[in-house]
Amino acid sequence: MTCKFNNTCTIFNKNLTLFDELSLEQQKLIEANKVTVTYKKGETICKQGAFASHIMHIKKGLAKVYLEGDASNLILKIAPSNSLIGMPAIYEGNNTFIYSVTTYTESTVDLIDMKVFKDLLQENAKFAFRTLNIMNENIIQIYGRFFCLSNKQLHGRIADILMCLKDRVYKKNKFEFSFSRSELAELTNMSTESVIRVMKNFKDDGLIHQENKTLQILNPDMLNKISSLG
Amino acid sequence: MTCKFNNTCTIFNKNLTLFDELSLEQQKLIEANKVTVTYKKGETICKQGAFASHIMHIKKGLAKVYLEGDASNLILKIAPSNSLIGMPAIYEGNNTFIYSVTTYTESTVDLIDMKVFKDLLQENAKFAFRTLNIMNENIIQIYGRFFCLSNKQLHGRIADILMCLKDRVYKKNKFEFSFSRSELAELTNMSTESVIRVMKNFKDDGLIHQENKTLQILNPDMLNKISSLG
DNA sequence: AATAGAAAATGATCTGGATCAGAATAAAAA
DNA sequence: TTTTTATTCTGATCCAGATCATTTTCTATT
Numbered sequence: 001m002t003c004k005f006n007n008t009c010t011i012f013n014k015n016l017t018l019f020d021e022l023s024l025e026q027q028k029l030i031e032a033n034k035v036t037v038t039y040k041k042g043e044t045i046c047k048q049g050a051f052a053s054h055i056m057h058i059k060k061g062l063a064k065v066y067l068e069g070d071a072s073n074l075i076l077k078i079a080p081s082n083s084l085i086g087m088p089a090i091y092e093g094n095n096t097f098i099y100s101v102t103t104y105t106e107s108t109v110d111l112i113d114m115k116v117f118k119d120l121l122q123e124n125a126k127f128a129f130r131t132l133n134i135m136n137e138n139i140i141q142i143y144g145r146f147f148c149l150s151n152k153q154l155h156g157r158i159a160d161i162l163m164c165l166k167d168r169v170y171k172k173n174k175f176e177f178s179f180s181r182s183e184l185a186e187l188t189n190m191s192t193e194s195v196i197r198v199m200k201n202f203k204d205d206g207l208i209h210q211e212n213k214t215l216q217i218l219n220p221d222m223l224n225k226i227s228s229l230g
Numbered sequence: 231m232t233c234k235f236n237n238t239c240t241i242f243n244k245n246l247t248l249f250d251e252l253s254l255e256q257q258k259l260i261e262a263n264k265v266t267v268t269y270k271k272g273e274t275i276c277k278q279g280a281f282a283s284h285i286m287h288i289k290k291g292l293a294k295v296y297l298e299g300d301a302s303n304l305i306l307k308i309a310p311s312n313s314l315i316g317m318p319a320i321y322e323g324n325n326t327f328i329y330s331v332t333t334y335t336e337s338t339v340d341l342i343d344m345k346v347f348k349d350l351l352q353e354n355a356k357f358a359f360r361t362l363n364i365m366n367e368n369i370i371q372i373y374g375r376f377f378c379l380s381n382k383q384l385h386g387r388i389a390d391i392l393m394c395l396k397d398r399v400y401k402k403n404k405f406e407f408s409f410s411r412s413e414l415a416e417l418t419n420m421s422t423e424s425v426i427r428v429m430k431n432f433k434d435d436g437l438i439h440q441e442n443k444t445l446q447i448l449n450p451d452m453l454n455k456i457s458s459l460g
Numbered sequence: 461a462a463t464a465g466a467a468a469a470t471g472a473t474c475t476g477g478a479t480c481a482g483a484a485t486a487a488a489a490a
Numbered sequence: 491t492t493t494t495t496a497t498t499c500t501g502a503t504c505c506a507g508a509t510c511a512t513t514t515t516c517t518a519t520t
Contacts, residue, residue: 074377091366121359128358129351136321
């Protein structure tokens with residue numbers, strides 16, 4: 001099966017900016033009603049089920065957005081810098097976070113008062129429209145990830161995530177690879193042992209090269225092929 | 231594993247209405263720029279990859295929204311009456327439908343000119359905010375379905391979809407059940423044979439009763455338990 | 461009523477990948 | 491340095507569920 005959906009990591013190539021749709025006055029309002037916090041690697045930015053008093057905007061860093069199950073988690077997406085987190089909590093009657101977010105790397109996050117954000121959405125149509133499109137980006141990506149995880153098998157999933165990291169997260173062929181095998185397993189919804197085996201295969205076949213924490217993609221064409229064949 | 235997510239069918243209990251946020255004048259504008267079409271059972275309302283010249287609003291009926299893969303499809307959600315279809319095509323630069331939609335039953339659909347809809351979103355902040363919240367409903371549901379399909383096993387998935395149909399689609403214990411086993415299989419991402427086996431189990435255990443096209447849920451508590459245990 | 465064609469049912473087999481158990485490295489802490 | 495603890499690696503086993511092959515039942519058509 002060839003597959004048109006190659007977006008396990010759910011990061012969009014282009015990334016809409018949000019706040020330039022606001023008037024100066026409105027920008028100041030946001031400014032006055034936000035705090036900026038720096039989280040260390042592995043810290044939890046927001047917790048599923050907790051009260052959502054603010055919207056989060058990741059200014060710098062990388063985080064995972066996931067649903068917590070009793071037995072295992074489901075990572076919904078990787079959130080890179082310039083991500084908007086917590087939108088579902090805007091939904092009327094739902095004032096709690098529906099997912100948890102934890103940082104992969106040190107991250108700087110703006111926490112914006114929910115009420116202020118909500119009011120601005122209802123005042124400024126251009127701003128609301130832009131937000132709506134950011135949610136669209138998000139939805140399109142989630143659909144792709146959903147498809148990948150439910151249709152592709154192990155090799156395809158790993159190939160997919162590796163290409164995502166290369167093209168969308170780090171944007172180069174050789175990058176500092178901070179994911180452990182078990183983190184990769186969580187991300188691709190497979191067991192750690194299987195990740196290890198597949199990564200070994202890729203290494204033996206000369207598709208990738210890892211030295212300490214540096215990963216290099218040697219044969220992106222082949223990985224793309226594996227990803228699209230499922 | 232007990233599971234908090236029981237939403238395979240992705241239909242929300244409450245369903246926001248959209249168009250009452252528009253001024254009379256704006257409602258008339260929509261009225262003047264839409265056509266109403268009735269689709270027969272099994273017809274395709276929109277086709278993945280085709281140009282998206284309009285937004286769709288299902289007024290009556292039931293449809294499936296799905297991604298077409300080469301080997302198999304992935305149903306993203308069931309769209310009941312009062313569903314908004316085609317929002318991702320609003321996204322700047324993306325003027326094609328990212329999914330296909332096919333009716334389960336005869337359905338009446340408003341086709342609203344995309345340009346007009348887009349303009350209204352950028353003019354009327356309340357309308358945009360409401361639309362944004364409808365998208366939120368949608369996202370929350372897709373997350374739930376994603377979780378169910380990737381974490382629950384066969385019995386849990388079938389129990390889940392049956393409860394969805396009972397509680398959210400037909401809203402009664404005994405209903406006209408128009409899904410074939412293979413349609414149920416597509417919906418739960420399992421093989422037709424497995425659906426048959428699980429349904430047989432449920433029948434033998436006195437949880438459900440089917441006579442011709444009428445399905446009755448005899449033991450909703452037990453089905454809920456099975457669903458939440460995964 | 462007879463024929464054809466779906467859809468449902470059932471058993472047998474196969475397989476992708478998880479799970480388990482243990483060994484080899486690597487990293488961190490004493 | 492040695493000890494501890496985590497991570498990676500490897501092989502063996504197991505199992506849920508898909509696939510395959512037939513049969514039975516139901517529905518539609520001539």
